[in-house]
Amino acid sequence: MDALHHNIENFAAFPHPAYQLIAVLLMVGYGAHLAFSVYFLAASTQIAPRYRLVPWFSAVVMLAAGLSLFREFSVWSETMVFTGEDWRRDSQEVFSNAYRYANWTITIPLLLAQLLIALKLPRASMHKLLPKLVLAAIAMIWTGLVGQFYEQASIATMLVWGAISTVPFVYLVIAVQKELKAAKGRTPVILHPWLDKMFPYFLFFWGLYALAYMVPAFSDGAAAAVVRQFMYTVADVFSKLVYGLILSRFVLRLSAAEGYAPAAEALGPDWSATE
Ligand code: RET
DSSP states (O other), X not given: OOGGGOSGGGGOOBOHHHHHHHHHHHHHHHHHHHHHHHHHHHHGGGSOGGGTXXXXXXHHHHHHHHHHHHHHHXXXXXXXXXXXXXXXXXXXXXXXXXXXHHHHHHHXXXXXXXXXXXXXXXXXXXXXXXXXXHHHHHHHHHHHHHHHTTTTTOHHHHHHHHHHHHHHHHHHHHHHHHHHHHGGGGSOGGGHHXXXXXXXXXXXXXXXXXXXXXXXXXXXXHHHHHHHHHHHHHHHIIIIIIHHHXXXXXXXXXXXXXXXXXXXXXXXXXXXXXX
16 A cells, blocks of 8 residues: 555545535635634724734634635646546545545644633643643654554554544643633633533534544445535634624624723623623
8 A cells, every 4th residue: 555645535536525515614614714814803802912822823713724625626736637437536646535634733823822812821831731731742643643644554553543633632632621711710601601601612623623533433335425525615714703703703702801992892782701
């Protein structure tokens, strides 16, 4: 087995709609992320300086993810050729999902830092906790990266690396849950429902990446590839873009509650921090 051709996409025959669907999923991914970088930069002006890194980090995440998904889209178009019947890999290019893992190495530390800033983690705790979370994230991503090279050659090997990767993932999930709970003491009561809903939201959409990793254990071929790219796109949009929207709206309310006038003005008269 040529390790270079590791992903199941390189071995499947795609009927035209399946080929097109993957192209559209990748395009929606890069289009949405690139466009929203503008939104986050604009939204940052309404937010108190203390929390402004939240939308700024989202803008960076949007650009990093948008560019990486654009590359993924280009590789997809360059790799697949139409045989007259279906689309198959037939070029010097090899399709690879590994770009995604490279991208997560940049985006996940930013997504975690954003959360801790929004949760008003005191500076000393931030300096202690963030490096641990980032190390766990990198351990999770890179062991997963190794494992996904085996999805065609050996599902067993893929699963072993997946299991190893799940250990730091569980650590991250527990740490995030703990910090969301601890943040209640520092957050106005009116925003507590946001903290409660954040954990299941986080768990579901981060977990979706782990489920997508498992797809080749159940099936290969065009349908499995489409399902997996669909899962990735949903996970991307909700764990980066919508997650950024939620956190930015959260710190906008926090800014208003703490008396930052532009935030109160942006929220309008029906917002009340004391309700
Ligand atoms: C892997 C390998 C299999 C086991 C687990 C994984 C978890 C991946 C996660 C990815 C999150 C990505 C995000 C990207 C945002 O840009 C590595 C697939 C548990 C949780 C949030």
